[in-house]
Amino acid sequence: MLLTASVWSKRFLSRALPALILLLFVGLPLAGAHGYLIRAIPEDRSVLERSPARVQYWFSEALEPDFSTITVRDTSGTVVAEGGVSENDDKLMTARLPGSLPDGAYIVDLRLAFASDGHVIFESRTFFVGEAVAGVGGVTSSDQAVTLEVVWRALLLTSTLLLMGVFSLYALVLVPAWGSDAHPAGGLPPRVMNRLYVLAFTGLVLAVIANVIALIQQTMVLFGVDAGRAISEGLWSVVRIGTRFGDTWNVRMLLLALIAVFLGAGWYWRRTQPSLMRPFWVASVWAMALVLFTWSIAAHAAGSLALPWLAILSDWLHGAAAGIWAGGVIALALVLPVALKPYTRDARRQALLAVLRRFSGVAIAAMAVVIATGIYNATNWFTEANDVATSYGGTLAFKLLLVAALLAVGAAHHIALRPERYVRWSALIDRVRTFLPTLRLEALIAVLVIVLAAWVAATPVPQPTLPPQTETPGGTQTVETLSVTLAITPGGPGANTYDVQVIRGGQLVSDADVRVQLVNPTLARRGDRHVAEDTGDGLYVAAGTDITQAGAWQVLVDVSEGQKSTRAAFPVTIREDAAVIFSRAPSFLQIVALVAVLAAVGVALSPSLRRFVSWLNPRPLSLLVAALATLGLVAAIVLAVWLSDLSNRQTEAELYPLPTLVNPALPDADSLARGAVLAEMACGWSRDNRDLGELAERLVRLRDEELYAFTLEGWRSLPPCGDVSDTQRWDIVNYLRTLGE
Ligand code: HEM
Numbered sequence: 007m008l009l010t011a012s013v014w015s016k017r018f019l020s021r022a023l024p025a026l027i028l029l030l031f032v033g034l035p036l037a038g039a040h041g042y043l044i045r046a047i048p049e050d051r052s053v054l055e056r057s058p059a060r061v062q063y064w065f066s067e068a069l070e071p072d073f074s075t076i077t078v079r080d081t082s083g084t085v086v087a088e089g090g091v092s093e094n095d096d097k098l099m100t101a102r103l104p105g106s107l108p109d110g111a112y113i114v115d116l117r118l119a120f121a122s123d124g125h126v127i128f129e130s131r132t133f134f135v136g137e138a139v140a141g142v143g144g145v146t147s148s149d150q151a152v153t154l155e156v157v158w159r160a161l162l163l164t165s166t167l168l169l170m171g172v173f174s175l176y177a178l179v180l181v182p183a184w185g186s187d188a189h190p191a192g193g194l195p196p197r198v199m200n201r202l203y204v205l206a207f208t209g210l211v212l213a214v215i216a217n218v219i220a221l222i223q224q225t226m227v228l229f230g231v232d233a234g235r236a237i238s239e240g241l242w243s244v245v246r247i248g249t250r251f252g253d254t255w256n257v258r259m260l261l262l263a264l265i266a267v268f269l270g271a272g273w274y275w276r277r278t279q280p281s282l283m284r285p286f287w288v289a290s291v292w293a294m295a296l297v298l299f300t301w302s303i304a305a306h307a308a309g310s311l312a313l314p315w316l317a318i319l320s321d322w323l324h325g326a327a328a329g330i331w332a333g334g335v336i337a338l339a340l341v342l343p344v345a346l347k348p349y350t351r352d353a354r355r356q357a358l359l360a361v362l363r364r365f366s367g368v369a370i371a372a373m374a375v376v377i378a379t380g381i382y383n384a385t386n387w388f389t390e391a392n393d394v395a396t397s398y399g400g401t402l403a404f405k406l407l408l409v410a411a412l413l414a415v416g417a418a419h420h421i422a423l424r425p426e427r428y429v430r431w432s433a434l435i436d437r438v439r440t441f442l443p444t445l446r447l448e449a450l451i452a453v454l455v456i457v458l459a460a461w462v463a464a465t466p467v468p469q470p471t472l473p474p475q476t477e478t479p480g481g482t483q484t485v486e487t488l489s490v491t492l493a494i495t496p497g498g499p500g501a502n503t504y505d506v507q508v509i510r511g512g513q514l515v516s517d518a519d520v521r522v523q524l525v526n527p528t529l530a531r532r533g534d535r536h537v538a539e540d541t542g543d544g545l546y547v548a549a550g551t552d553i554t555q556a557g558a559w560q561v562l563v564d565v566s567e568g569q570k571s572t573r574a575a576f577p578v579t580i581r582e583d584a585a586v587i588f589s590r591a592p593s594f595l596q597i598v599a600l601v602a603v604l605a606a607v608g609v610a611l612s613p614s615l616r617r618f619v620s621w622l623n624p625r626p627l628s629l630l631v632a633a634l635a636t637l638g639l640v641a642a643i644v645l646a647v648w649l650s651d652l653s654n655r656q657t658e659a660e661l662y663p664l665p666t667l668v669n670p671a672l673p674d675a676d677s678l679a680r681g682a683v684l685a686e687m688a689c690g691w692s693r694d695n696r697d698l699g700e701l702a703e704r705l706v707r708l709r710d711e712e713l714y715a716f717t718l719e720g721w722r723s724l725p726p727c728g729d730v731s732d733t734q735r736w737d738i739v740n741y742l743r744t745l746g747e
Contacts, residue, residue, distance in 0.1 A: 041067035041120045041309050042469045045586045047495045048133040057107035057135045059505035059545050064586045067309045068096040070249055073119035073228045076101045081111050105514045105543030109136025123304045124251035126227040149397045151464035158219040159460035165212035171333020172205045173291040183364040190280035201344045224251055258300040265293045298325040306467050310386040311590045317386050324379035331372035332452035339449035366423050371610035378606040382599035393468035401465050405458035415448040479578035485675045487511045490563055490574035498585025499555050506546040508565055514544030519566040524552035526559050530665040530709050556582040575674035667711035673740035681741025684734050689727035697722040705746035713739040
């Protein structure tokens with residue numbers, strides 16, 4: 007049986023296209039919105055003994071390197087350092103400071119352009135070297151929304167929710183309620199299809215206008231220029247092709263164009279291939295779902311520290327359900343007058359009730375999803391009691407007031423549609439029984455709620471209070487006339503920067519060879535010996551992920567100036583909470599809201615799930631098999647995760663078995679010096695002994711406890727060391743370690 011071209015395109019539009027679109031979901035670049043500071047070194051207003059090697063500020067999400075700057079100036083306004091986004095971490099703003107800043111107050115001006123939605127915020131922070139200076143302070147960033155941004159977001163949200171409302175109303179309400187084969191083009195009377203087309207194209211045009219305003223506003227804030235220059239100098243194209251905001255913008259425009267093609271194709275073939283119009287409209291629902299996704303990946307949700315992907319999914323579900331509900335109400339209020347025009351009295355009432363009853367069922371399911379996801383969205387940002395008393399909290403509360411009004415009018419319609427069930431509400435039923443006027447009121451409130459949703463989305467989220475910052479691990483060691491200052495930042499497990507400042511006799515030392523190595527004697531872990539880069543002003547910088555966990559570590563710094571090499575050893579305590587945490591566990595309220603979201607989605611999808619199950623027509627046995635198979639799969643996944651975790655821990659334990667003997671001696675310059683003498687004098691291990699050379703080559707594979715054993719039992723021609731104390735044996739071990747360097 008040959009399938010005609012139209013049957014194939016119908017199949018493609020209604021089945022393959024949704025799958026294709028869902029695939030695109032995964033491909034879209036993740037963004038985030040309105041990031042906030044999660045770690046600052048130095049802390050704001052901290053008083054430091056000496057000037058730090060650098061200032062570092064970690065944010066909850068990525069920054070646009072081309073538009074984010076950091077300037078450090080003294081109180082006279084002289085700029086002492088400039089910086090920007092770190093090359094290795096796009097969430098880190100950093101600036102290296104000159105060797106030794108004189109005592110005084112310093113102001114750090116931050117211009118932050120967040121990659122996701124391009125929000126640019128200015129804030130400044132201070133730190134003091136020596137002692138605090140009164141009257142010098144930073145400026146926190148504004149927590150107000152930018153008006154032009156509220157405008158374009160309101161236009162964008164209203165137009166896209168209207169589009170979602172028009173397409174979902176068509177597919178979920180009008181066709182099931184009024185659909186007939188008498189109308190091959192779209193299944194509905196031409197006057198209704200025409201009105202839907204007018205609404206759809208109006209929504210598309212408004213969405214494109216909103217998107218263009220968004221790009222211009224974005225260019226204005228990123229470049230700090232007015233609209234005229236943003237347009238005339240073509241700066242908008244720099245933003246369009248060079249920023250993450252631009253990526254999302256392009257995808258959104260592409261999808262809007264795709265929908266225009268769908269609608270245009272359906273309209274073009276309405277006479278020759280009328281049966282194609284419906285699949286094109288159904289495909290537009292899916293394409294619209296993806297347009298909504300381009301908001302969510304640039305919404306606050308993507309900057310959530312707790313399960314960001316779930317936050318994005320919830321924001322998307324919220325927007326999609328709000329589109330079906332609120333967008334549907336607006337579309338219904340605009341379609342009904344035209345649709346009912348030819349009908350009078352009973353026929354009109356029947357036609358009206360058929361659609362309203364159908365819509366009421368869909369709206370209730372969507373409303374449940376909107377409320378559950380709305381609460382989940384809110385739990386991302388209200389983590390501390392005083393968060394509600396912020397601009398964000400206030401604007402959201404204002405929105406919820408209007409949502410309550412929307413629910414009230416919706417409830418009145420629900421009651422009026424079921425007079426037999428709500429006899430006691432007859433007065434109210436009489437008031438709304440014609441429905442159209444109150445539907446228009448509901449649509450108006452819905453638009454106001456959407457405008458407030460845009461305002462909320464444009465308002466910076468409450469900034470979580472930074473946890474008290476721990477002292478950055480490090481310190482200063484002086485060996486003879488050499489003073490070595492170490493700072494490990496941020497100073498927790500994971501990626502760290504090791505700043506080493508070398509001063510000899512009060513002079514900054516440059517062109518030295520500086521090596522940094524992290525050692526954990528308790529775990530018998532030795533990191534690589536990093537060559538620190540000479541960045542001038544006596545500052546040497548290395549970075550690494552050597553610190554695998556909190557606890558007592560040692561940092562061995564070897565400074566070689568020509569033939570002379572000096573060891574400075576620093577015992578440091580690494581604290582778990584010093585790490586820059588880019589994620590947090592979901593709160594209890596968040597988990598409860600998540601369960602509510604799953605329940606609401608389950609209820610909303612239950613009719614289609616029931617249809618699907620009846621289509622499957624499963625017998626009890628196949629249901630049992632399916633349930634057992636699902637359980638089996640889940641059990642297999644849990645087992646696989648547990649087994650892989652177990653084998654990781656076993657590999658870890660095999661690779662890094664815990665030492666039976668822990669080297670208690672800090673391998674500082676004194677220990678090395680003592681060890682060298684003892685190795686020669688007490689052990690008789692002279693440097694020209696061939697086996698000592700052999701031993702030196704094997705050091706990387708040997709653990710301290712093995713070297714300790716060699717001092718007890720000897721090794722090849724190297725005799726055991728004579729009468730030395732335990733501490734002296736460890737000094738010998740520490741000295742031996744340097745033979746391989
Ligand atoms: C109990 C009811 C509701 C609650 C608690 C709620 C809460 C929220 C929250 C917290 C957000 C995230 C805003 C952000 O930070 O980006 C949000 C977004 C949004 N809400 Fe609601 N909302 C509710 C009802 C509604 C209704 C009825 C509508 C539609 C008429 C609506 C439309 C939207 C839209 C369009 C967004 C997306 C904004 C964006 O991602 O840019 N909400 N809502």
